[in-house]
Amino acid sequence: MLPWKSIIQLQRQEGTPLYLQIVHTIIREVRNGHLTPGQKLPGTRYLADQLELNRKTVVLAYEELMAQDWIQILPSKGAFVADKLPVLTTAFFQNPYLQESRRSPGFSIPEIPALLGHHHPPPGLLKITDGSPDIRLAPMQSLYRHCRRIVEMGSGKKYLAYREVEGEGQLRNVLTTYLIATRGLNCTEEELLITRGSQMGLFLIFTLLLRSGGNVIVGETTYPVVEELVQYLGGKVLRVKVDQEGMVTEEVEALCAKHPITAIYLTPHHHYPTTVTLCAERRLRLLELSKRYRFAIVEDDYDYDYHYSSSPLLPLASLDNAGTVIYLGSFTKCIAPSVRIGYLIAPRKMIVALSNIRKIVDRQGDPVMERALSIMLSEGEVQAHIRKSVKIYRQRRDIFCQLLKKYFKDKIAFTKPSGGMAVWCTFQSDLPVDTFFTVAQKQGIWLEDARQWWSESRSMRLGFASLNEAEMEFGVKAMANILT
Amino acid sequence: MLPWKSIIQLQRQEGTPLYLQIVHTIIREVRNGHLTPGQKLPGTRYLADQLELNRKTVVLAYEELMAQDWIQILPSKGAFVADKLPVLTTAFFQNPYLQESRRSPGFSIPEIPALLGHHHPPPGLLKITDGSPDIRLAPMQSLYRHCRRIVEMGSGKKYLAYREVEGEGQLRNVLTTYLIATRGLNCTEEELLITRGSQMGLFLIFTLLLRSGGNVIVGETTYPVVEELVQYLGGKVLRVKVDQEGMVTEEVEALCAKHPITAIYLTPHHHYPTTVTLCAERRLRLLELSKRYRFAIVEDDYDYDYHYSSSPLLPLASLDNAGTVIYLGSFTKCIAPSVRIGYLIAPRKMIVALSNIRKIVDRQGDPVMERALSIMLSEGEVQAHIRKSVKIYRQRRDIFCQLLKKYFKDKIAFTKPSGGMAVWCTFQSDLPVDTFFTVAQKQGIWLEDARQWWSESRSMRLGFASLNEAEMEFGVKAMANILT
Numbered sequence: 001m002l003p004w005k006s007i008i009q010l011q012r013q014e015g016t017p018l019y020l021q022i023v024h025t026i027i028r029e030v031r032n033g034h035l036t037p038g039q040k041l042p043g044t045r046y047l048a049d050q051l052e053l054n055r056k057t058v059v060l061a062y063e064e065l066m067a068q069d070w071i072q073i074l075p076s077k078g079a080f081v082a083d084k085l086p087v088l089t090t091a092f093f094q095n096p097y098l099q100e101s102r103r104s105p106g107f108s109i110p111e112i113p114a115l116l117g118h119h120h121p122p123p124g125l126l127k128i129t130d131g132s133p134d135i136r137l138a139p140m141q142s143l144y145r146h147c148r149r150i151v152e153m154g155s156g157k158k159y160l161a162y163r164e165v166e167g168e169g170q171l172r173n174v175l176t177t178y179l180i181a182t183r184g185l186n187c188t189e190e191e192l193l194i195t196r197g198s199q200m201g202l203f204l205i206f207t208l209l210l211r212s213g214g215n216v217i218v219g220e221t222t223y224p225v226v227e228e229l230v231q232y233l234g235g236k237v238l239r240v241k242v243d244q245e246g247m248v249t250e251e252v253e254a255l256c257a258k259h260p261i262t263a264i265y266l267t268p269h270h271h272y273p274t275t276v277t278l279c280a281e282r283r284l285r286l287l288e289l290s291k292r293y294r295f296a297i298v299e300d301d302y303d304y305d306y307h308y309s310s311s312p313l314l315p316l317a318s319l320d321n322a323g324t325v326i327y328l329g330s331f332t333k334c335i336a337p338s339v340r341i342g343y344l345i346a347p348r349k350m351i352v353a354l355s356n357i358r359k360i361v362d363r364q365g366d367p368v369m370e371r372a373l374s375i376m377l378s379e380g381e382v383q384a385h386i387r388k389s390v391k392i393y394r395q396r397r398d399i400f401c402q403l404l405k406k407y408f409k410d411k412i413a414f415t416k417p418s419g420g421m422a423v424w425c426t427f428q429s430d431l432p433v434d435t436f437f438t439v440a441q442k443q444g445i446w447l448e449d450a451r452q453w454w455s456e457s458r459s460m461r462l463g464f465a466s467l468n469e470a471e472m473e474f475g476v477k478a479m480a481n482i483l484t
Numbered sequence: 485m486l487p488w489k490s491i492i493q494l495q496r497q498e499g500t501p502l503y504l505q506i507v508h509t510i511i512r513e514v515r516n517g518h519l520t521p522g523q524k525l526p527g528t529r530y531l532a533d534q535l536e537l538n539r540k541t542v543v544l545a546y547e548e549l550m551a552q553d554w555i556q557i558l559p560s561k562g563a564f565v566a567d568k569l570p571v572l573t574t575a576f577f578q579n580p581y582l583q584e585s586r587r588s589p590g591f592s593i594p595e596i597p598a599l600l601g602h603h604h605p606p607p608g609l610l611k612i613t614d615g616s617p618d619i620r621l622a623p624m625q626s627l628y629r630h631c632r633r634i635v636e637m638g639s640g641k642k643y644l645a646y647r648e649v650e651g652e653g654q655l656r657n658v659l660t661t662y663l664i665a666t667r668g669l670n671c672t673e674e675e676l677l678i679t680r681g682s683q684m685g686l687f688l689i690f691t692l693l694l695r696s697g698g699n700v701i702v703g704e705t706t707y708p709v710v711e712e713l714v715q716y717l718g719g720k721v722l723r724v725k726v727d728q729e730g731m732v733t734e735e736v737e738a739l740c741a742k743h744p745i746t747a748i749y750l751t752p753h754h755h756y757p758t759t760v761t762l763c764a765e766r767r768l769r770l771l772e773l774s775k776r777y778r779f780a781i782v783e784d785d786y787d788y789d790y791h792y793s794s795s796p797l798l799p800l801a802s803l804d805n806a807g808t809v810i811y812l813g814s815f816t817k818c819i820a821p822s823v824r825i826g827y828l829i830a831p832r833k834m835i836v837a838l839s840n841i842r843k844i845v846d847r848q849g850d851p852v853m854e855r856a857l858s859i860m861l862s863e864g865e866v867q868a869h870i871r872k873s874v875k876i877y878r879q880r881r882d883i884f885c886q887l888l889k890k891y892f893k894d895k896i897a898f899t900k901p902s903g904g905m906a907v908w909c910t911f912q913s914d915l916p917v918d919t920f921f922t923v924a925q926k927q928g929i930w931l932e933d934a935r936q937w938w939s940e941s942r943s944m945r946l947g948f949a950s951l952n953e954a955e956m957e958f959g960v961k962a963m964a965n966i967l968t
Binding site: 368 | 501504505507508511515544548551552587588589590591592593594596599600602604613616619620622624625628629631632635636641643644645646647648649658661662664665666668675679680681683684686687692693695696709712713716746747774775778779780806807808820821822823824830831832833834837839840841843844845846847848849850851852853862863864867871
């Protein structure tokens with residue numbers, strides 16, 4: 001009898017189920033010729049004993065191997081390696097398993113220097129984001145209850161098929177009504193495209209508008225992924241100053257006089273990362289300029305729902321009478337980042353072009369989830385969730401600002417934001433960026449995406465919405481320990 | 485009292501809930517000045533009476549209006565238009581609601597002539613696809629049960645956050661094991677990227693490889709979206725003959741000798757649309773050529789799981805020892821099109837570049853669904869579903885081929901496919917393409933995506949897998965009525 005215990009080495013900590021590990025090993029042994037066609041395999045009881053497993057696990061593995069034609073099971077005789085193996089040709093046996101050369105590509109890969117890459121936080125650290133919602137509050141059980149009900153109903157089966165590229169009609173319908181009511185937008189559902197979060201909206205817009213290059217105006221501080229995107233797509237980024245009232249429109253005008261401008265990207269409510277609101281006068285000025293110079297205003301309204309003191313300023317899109325504003329929103333902030341549903345509003349001609357591109361990017365969204373979301377919007381569940389979280393986040397903002405003052409005293413400067421999920425802080429500190437982030441990790445906190453502004457201005461965008469009181473205290477204390 | 489019944493005109497057939505229609509109308513009336521700040525609104529009982537609604541609906545509408553600060557409710561006095569309206573400036577009131585000029589864009593939109601657009605079938609017709617699964621069989625309840633369990637567990641909350649761009653680690657892990665076991669692929673999970681269906685995989689691959697243009701070889705008949713994609717991205721399509729053994733490799737070699745080739749796109753198992761399998765000899769030949777001329781083989785293995793007579797030929801990727809094959813698969817065919825989870829396997833360097841691009845396209849997939857799918861793969865649920873559907877589809881293929889013979893007699897030529905979800909049929913008919921499709925719709929059937937081959941060769945790819953016996957009989961009979 002072969003030394004099965006050493007042949008099949010199970011990794012009990014791994015994500016792969018044990019029975020599949022057995023399946024995998026036996027296939028490998030057949031492939032590399034250690035087990036040959038017709039060879040008898042051990043009985044399930046014996047193997048289970050050797051591997052210290054429940055016999056059912058081995059039975060399951062053998063059934064899987066049989067289903068895949070790797071083994072035959074003969075009644076009262078046992079299991080045997082199949083005579084006719086499910087392989088291509090004998091050439092297969094010469095194919096070295098996990099061969100080294102496979103690991104380097106046999107064709108050339110173009111360089112794409114503009115992309116920053118991405119990092120994932122190590123587990124176990126308190127994550128201080130740049131402003132994410134608290135996923136513990138998200139109405140996910142309700143969302144999946146709706147999804148399940150939809151697929152259970154006969155009439156819901158249609159949502160499992162290939163569907164409209166532009167998104168589910170019902171969601172577009174309800175969402176249009178919702179946006180008219182909450183944001184004063186003047187749009188019809190034909191002017192609305194459902195996307196995978198606003199990220200896909202931005203990708204589609206710029207991939208179309210920058211097809212032959214072009215200049216895009218952004219703030220001197222801005223959402224970094226947009227700069228990355230514009231440069232990747234061959235566009236040129238032009239920066240303007242941002243002050244306490246948002247982007248400085250005089251600088252925008254000066255640029256328009258000098259260069260042809262394709263688009264301007266902004267988050268008027270609230271500026272990313274500094275959280276200031278673009279004032280009404282400048283909003284009107286930008287609309288005028290876009291009309292005169294015929295550029296698109298890409299208005300990313302990522303946290304319109306979160307305002308704490310007064311009513312929010314309505315989006316630029318609600319005042320657009322020249323067809324120059326493209327409006328973006330999403331449910332990642334008001335429900336959870338995993339719910340990848342966003343939307344954009346633009347003149348119909350633009351929507352048609354964007355959805356033609358979207359078709360070749362990923363064909364369509366998830367119709368079941370889109371339908372579920374439309375039900376939650378109709379029934380007011382999303383609205384109720386937003387009302388509830390606004391209350392909680394307002395309180396968290398107040399506590400967070402108190403904690404910053406308590407622990408940093410005069411070593412910090414910030415303005416309490418009137419909305420949103422983050423505070424823009426400037427610190428008095430000489431610490432170099434790498435030291436700060438390394439020490440922070442040792443203290444148990446992970447600061448997301450904050451490196452970019454530290455070196456220049458010792459500033460950081462600190463998200464409070466995802467943290468409860470204890471977490472805020474822990475996080476602020478840890479940072480204060482390092483910086484003061 | 486105002487004529488409320490004529491002011492609030494409810495559309496009872498529409499998707500928008502009645503209470504939101506009331507909300508929407510009242511906001512509109514406030515905006516256009518018909519209702520002024522401080523004005524008293526009718527009582528809920530009276531309004532419900534006028535509109536023939538349940539009073540609760542009106543109460544809900546007023547609550548929503550109050551939540552949005554459009555109205556105030558004073559105890560024992562009633563509802564009033566708010567004194568301070570939630571609007572930007574008085575300029576707002578001059579903004580014509582749904583103004584005409586909004587409908588044409590105020591900036592120029594680049595032309596993208598390569599894109600075909602998309603069509604959605606009218607309701608009520610029997611849809612004969614080019615080969616879709618039967619969504620009625622899909623294990624969706626189980627999928628959403630898993631989703632709900634994940635979000636209910638404390639440990640599952642993490643799946644609601646921003647996660648790895650490359651896809652959930654557990655899915656990549658289980659999927660790697662699964663692909664090694666079922667397809668003989670030699671890959672690690674670092675060589676695997678989760679995508680939104682294989683469509684996004686194709687988009688990412690070609691957007692990278694064709695960054696500075698390039699030639700892509702496809703079959704003279706091929707999946708049309710790929711030609712569209714390559715041309716949209718600025719690449720050039722070169723076509724080679726396809727015969728009964730798949731793409732003719734001599735023609736591929738001749739092209740390689742003449743032009744620099746960036747990539748070849750093929751569906752060796754089975755060729756789209758003709759359903760032939762690429763023979764073993766040509767597979768090895770293509771691998772040799774790709775190694776010699778350093779081009780990428782984009783192997784789209786969209787229906788590997790569906791083979792009926794013998795074991796399938798293993799993918800080219802399982803024989804790749806030069807790092808030239810990029811392998812694509814998805815769960816849209818084996819579960820349902822709405823489950824937008826696909827994957828691609830490529831050398832690690834390529835995966836890194838592709839996931840950097842993916843980050844700016846849509847940031848990430850749906851982590852909850854990816855986790856749920858990984859559980860279904862671990863527990864063998866997906867595998868069991870595939871085994872079950874293979875049995876059903878095999879039977880349907882046989883019945884469908886019998887029906888074609890029965891109704892078309894000698895007016896049709898086809899080869900019974902050894903796998904897949906569709907039959908490639910060539911008809912004896914003089915009917916022009918438009919007449920055929922118009923009449924087909926009148927007869928109650930919708931033929932998907934079939935126009936492209938009709939004019940040239942009177943051929944069509946007819947999907948049988950999604951149809952039960954009665955539907956097949958109805959569809960084939962209707963087509964025969966028109967064509968014979």
